[in-house]
Amino acid sequence: MPNMTVTVDGKKIEVPMGSTILEACTAAGSRVPTLCHDNKLHPFGACRICLVEVEGTPRKFTPSCTTPATDNMVVKTTSPGLIEARRMVLELLLIKHPLDCPVCDKAGECSLQDLVHEYGLGPSRFDPEKGYLPPDYESAIIERNISRCILCGKCVRICDEQNAVGEWAFTRRGTRARISTDFDRPLDCEFCGECVEICPVGALTTRQFKYKARSWNLEGTASVCNYCGCGCGVSYETREGRIMRVGPARSNYLCTKGRFGWDAVHHAERLTTPKMRVNGELVDCTWDEALSIIATNLKVIKSRHGAEKIGGLGSVRTTNEDSYVFQKFLRTVVETNNIDTLARLKTPKGLNTTFFSGELNKMASHEVILVLDKNVGEINPLTGIEIVRAVNKKDRKLILVNDEFNKFNKIATVVLPTSTVNALENLVKALSSGAGSEESKRAAAMLKAAKNVAIIVPAQLSDNEFTLIRDLAGKLPEVTYYPLVRRSNFQGSLDMGVMPSYYPGYRKIDETSTADFAGLWNAVLPETTGMNAVEMIKAITQGKLAALYIMGDDPAGSDPGLKGILQKLEFLVVQDIFLTETAKLAHVVLPAASSTEKSGTFTNLERRLQQVNKAEEPIGESRPDWEIIQDIAKKMGGSMKYGSTRDILAEIRSVVPAYKDLAFGACWAREKSPLAGMADDLSLTSDSIMKQEVITAERLLFSSGMTITRSHEIGTIRHYKIEV
Amino acid sequence: MLSDKELQDINAELAHAATKASASVDALNIVQRHQGWVSDEAMKDVASMLDMTADELDAVATFYSFIFRRPVGRHVILVCDSISCYVMGYNPLLDNIKNRLGIAFGETTEDKRFTLLPISCLGACDRAPAIMVDEDLYGPVTAETMDGILEKYK
Numbered sequence: 001m002p003n004m005t006v007t008v009d010g011k012k013i014e015v016p017m018g019s020t021i022l023e024a025c026t027a028a029g030s031r032v033p034t035l036c037h038d039n040k041l042h043p044f045g046a047c048r049i050c051l052v053e054v055e056g057t058p059r060k061f062t063p064s065c066t067t068p069a070t071d072n073m074v075v076k077t078t079s080p081g082l083i084e085a086r087r088m089v090l091e092l093l094l095i096k097h098p099l100d101c102p103v104c105d106k107a108g109e110c111s112l113q114d115l116v117h118e119y120g121l122g123p124s125r126f127d128p129e130k131g132y133l134p135p136d137y138e139s140a141i142i143e144r145n146i147s148r149c150i151l152c153g154k155c156v157r158i159c160d161e162q163n164a165v166g167e168w169a170f171t172r173r174g175t176r177a178r179i180s181t182d183f184d185r186p187l188d189c190e191f192c193g194e195c196v197e198i199c200p201v202g203a204l205t206t207r208q209f210k211y212k213a214r215s216w217n218l219e220g221t222a223s224v225c226n227y228c229g230c231g232c233g234v235s236y237e238t239r240e241g242r243i244m245r246v247g248p249a250r251s252n253y254l255c256t257k258g259r260f261g262w263d264a265v266h267h268a269e270r271l272t273t274p275k276m277r278v279n280g281e282l283v284d285c286t287w288d289e290a291l292s293i294i295a296t297n298l299k300v301i302k303s304r305h306g307a308e309k310i311g312g313l314g315s316v317r318t319t320n321e322d323s324y325v326f327q328k329f330l331r332t333v334v335e336t337n338n339i340d341t342l343a344r345l346k347t348p349k350g351l352n353t354t355f356f357s358g359e360l361n362k363m364a365s366h367e368v369i370l371v372l373d374k375n376v377g378e379i380n381p382l383t384g385i386e387i388v389r390a391v392n393k394k395d396r397k398l399i400l401v402n403d404e405f406n407k408f409n410k411i412a413t414v415v416l417p418t419s420t421v422n423a424l425e426n427l428v429k430a431l432s433s434g435a436g437s438e439e440s441k442r443a444a445a446m447l448k449a450a451k452n453v454a455i456i457v458p459a460q461l462s463d464n465e466f467t468l469i470r471d472l473a474g475k476l477p478e479v480t481y482y483p484l485v486r487r488s489n490f491q492g493s494l495d496m497g498v499m500p501s502y503y504p505g506y507r508k509i510d511e512t513s514t515a516d517f518a519g520l521w522n523a524v525l526p527e528t529t530g531m532n533a534v535e536m537i538k539a540i541t542q543g544k545l546a547a548l549y550i551m552g553d554d555p556a557g558s559d560p561g562l563k564g565i566l567q568k569l570e571f572l573v574v575q576d577i578f579l580t581e582t583a584k585l586a587h588v589v590l591p592a593a594s595s596t597e598k599s600g601t602f603t604n605l606e607r608r609l610q611q612v613n614k615a616e617e618p619i620g621e622s623r624p625d626w627e628i629i630q631d632i633a634k635k636m637g638g639s640m641k642y643g644s645t646r647d648i649l650a651e652i653r654s655v656v657p658a659y660k661d662l663a664f665g666a667c668w669a670r671e672k673s674p675l676a677g678m679a680d681d682l683s684l685t686s687d688s689i690m691k692q693e694v695i696t697a698e699r700l701l702f703s704s705g706m707t708i709t710r711s712h713e714i715g716t717i718r719h720y721k722i723e724v
Numbered sequence: 725m726l727s728d729k730e731l732q733d734i735n736a737e738l739a740h741a742a743t744k745a746s747a748s749v750d751a752l753n754i755v756q757r758h759q760g761w762v763s764d765e766a767m768k769d770v771a772s773m774l775d776m777t778a779d780e781l782d783a784v785a786t787f788y789s790f791i792f793r794r795p796v797g798r799h800v801i802l803v804c805d806s807i808s809c810y811v812m813g814y815n816p817l818l819d820n821i822k823n824r825l826g827i828a829f830g831e832t833t834e835d836k837r838f839t840l841l842p843i844s845c846l847g848a849c850d851r852a853p854a855i856m857v858d859e860d861l862y863g864p865v866t867a868e869t870m871d872g873i874l875e876k877y878k
Contacts, residue, residue, distance in 0.1 A: 160780075166776075166777040166779060166780055167777070167779065168779065169777070169779040169780050169782065169783035170783050170787075171779075171782050171783050171786040171787075172786045172787070173786065173787045180779070180782075181779050182764075182767070182768070182771075182777065182778035182779040182781075182782050183764050183767075183778070183782065410775055
């Protein structure tokens with residue numbers, strides 16, 4: 001795009017054609033105050049605070065956020081006249097504003113407060129009209145205080161433009177205008193809190209942060225959300241070492257789980273001490289007792305039954321470092337390859353072999369987006385948001401497969417109202433022979449005409465669907481896959497080799513790789529591959545598995561049918577942050593630190609390496625998972641000597657080629673995996689275990705395994721029933 | 725529930741609307757013509773026909789003073805309270821109407837014949853003070869002419 005020259009406050013700068021005056025001013029380093037403007041939204045021009053002077057125009061002042069700059073424009077962002085005009089805007093806003101800053105949670109980070117302070121208003125020339133409406137406490141999570149509202153419309157617009165939900169709207173007109181839901185009912189939305197985040201004043205606030213702290217007392221720690229595979233950057237805002245609220249790390253989107261669900265880690269039922277089973281009861285014990293019992297029992301079982309009768313189930317929520325140490329402990333100290341995660345049962349076939357996710361923020365670079373899973377916005381909210389952004393901001397075309405109705409129907413170009421498998425069959429047919437229904441033909445024509453296509457791959461796939469997606473992709477010039485991944489560090493756990501047949505970095509276990517890793521780890525390694533999660537569960541019933549070490553997973557909570565099976569174990573160790581249904585069956589329970597209480601790295605569904613940083617001290621006597629396992633390894637005669645997660649990451653980088661030079665925030669390239677393009681299937685299937693979809697909250701969107709059930713805030717969401 | 729006739733009329737409007745949402749004012753008018761006002765239920769039904777949220781449609785409805793969001797009488801009297809009418813005798817005219825009907829702004833007579841509402845500028849400053857009954861504009865209105873006007877609406 002060609003550039004144009006704009007002079008702002010005497011400074012000449014080049015900006016791309018089509019820039020607004022505000023963008024030119026920002027580029028020139030001149031600050032123009034705004035209230036209703038946000039870069040995420042279309043220009044709106046409601047507040048009139050961003051007025052500037054443009055030389056040679058008949059208008060006295062020009063709103064900079066909505067006016068396009070032109071070549072050779074000369075702009076002044078400040079002058080006595082402009083200051084007077086802006087003061088007038090503020091004076092008008094304050095007619096109704098209650099000025100209750102001392103009790104308002106927004107104080108200290110309020111745009112209106114900052115501007116009034118900056119422009120130094122004196123007594124108003126107008127009669128005030130305060131106390132317009134009482135605060136609205138009826139909704140879950142979000143409180144609305146209409147009197148503080150300045151009607152900038154940011155909440156209305158972000159809910160529509162970015163989320164495609166449209167929960168807020170302006171109702172009434174003139175002096176009685178206000179933002180509300182339809183007929184002022186309580187909120188019944190996604191509860192993402194984006195409207196609260198974007199509100200420039202205290203009109204929308206959260207109950208979670210109410211009267212908790214002043215913004216200037218908060219210290220931010222950048223970290224990563226632990227609820228789904230998107231791995232959104234969060235900022236844990238702490239006061240005196242305790243989290244008060246969570247915000248986005250870089251003004252990125254957060255969903256309700258990311259923004260409000262963190263309080264699960266503050267739940268009163270957190271495990272604070274190790275426990276051991278004495279006379280059938282779990283009782284508190286010391287770390288030394290617990291670790292000694294585990295080391296002794298594992299050693300005894302190993303010598304009596306053999307190492308192949310011991311297994312480990314890892315977590316898809318722990319850090320890469322935890323997972324790496326876990327599998328290394330089992331392989332080098334226990335000497336078994338019985339290592340797996342149950343989450344592989346809930347994974348699309350072909351993930352990490354055929355389907356490698358594209359980068360989410362590049363969604364809009366695809367001309368057509370084909371959504372094969374109607375629950376995309378529920379399973380991976382950020383993926384859903386990126387689709388809405390691509391459609392609303394970049395006019396991308398959306399083909400939606402949905403046999404029900406949800407928010408994506410409103411923005412879809414073509415809807416195929418059928419099941420995923422039917423839709424795929426129809427599309428393949430329409431692409432090859434031109435036959436099919438009107439919708440299929442339209443969709444096929446769009447796909448054919450597109451330079452590149454993004455395909456949202458469902459969270460679970462049948463063999464048939466898998467083949468059909470490959471057939472379909474084969475007929476298109478350029479395809480980027482976006483597989484849905486439920487758990488936060490699923491990718492990392494796979495990368496770290498928490499699988500029975502692969503070493504870290506997807507090295508298939510065979511003689512050569514075993515010799516390599518034996519050298520790298522300076523240890524004796526088991527010669528055969530191990531049992532996968534399904535086989536391990538089966539082995540328990542057959543008496544072929546005597547001991548199981550579960551780190552950060554709750555099989556009995558997700559599938560009550562597993563309870564009876566786990567009880568058959570001779571020895572069960574569970575390491576978790578809560579006394580889960582599984583932990584209740586254990587012989588030893590170890591309290592782990594939560595993801596807010598430890599450092600390390602996560603790898604999200606885009607294969608992006610992200611830093612998890614400690615924001616709080618571990619609760620009670622809980623400790624990071626890797627530390628616990630290292631201590632057990634030491635007691636069993638292993639030689640782990642990691643001083644911190646940095647040492648572990650350094651070793652990971654030396655062992656896993658994809659991580660070798662991987663910078664924080666970068667995604668590893670698919671070519672780095674030895675399995676890329678191979679026929680290997682990293683998903684598991686079972687007829688008997690984990691058959692049910694675990695929805696632990698009102699909606700799939702608010703669920704995330706058992707952890708989220710401990711979140712007080714998410715628990716307050718109840719669907720509003722419309723009574724007619 | 726919208727009646728078949730309402731559905732038919734709204735669909736006729738939708739047939740030549742550029743976007744579904746652009747037919748919102750017409751659709752609301754159709755409902756009001758049939759039901760006299762627009763209830764919350766009707767709002768939801770219309771919204772789903774237009775692929776809008778009830779919230780978004782309510783924003784349109786509450787913006788316009790001619791869309792009634794509460795039940796009204798058979799006839800609605802709108803009294804202009806803008807500056808020209810105010811100067812030309814709004815207060816005595818309003819008192820006159822209030823006394824005749826025994827109702828204040830926002831109220832409906834017991835026989836459900838009239839509802840009295842304020843309105844800003846009717847665009848008839850040359851005929852101030854002006855009122856509007858249903859879709860008919862009157863002005864200048866005096867105590868004497870008021871009788872004849874109200875008689876027309878049963």
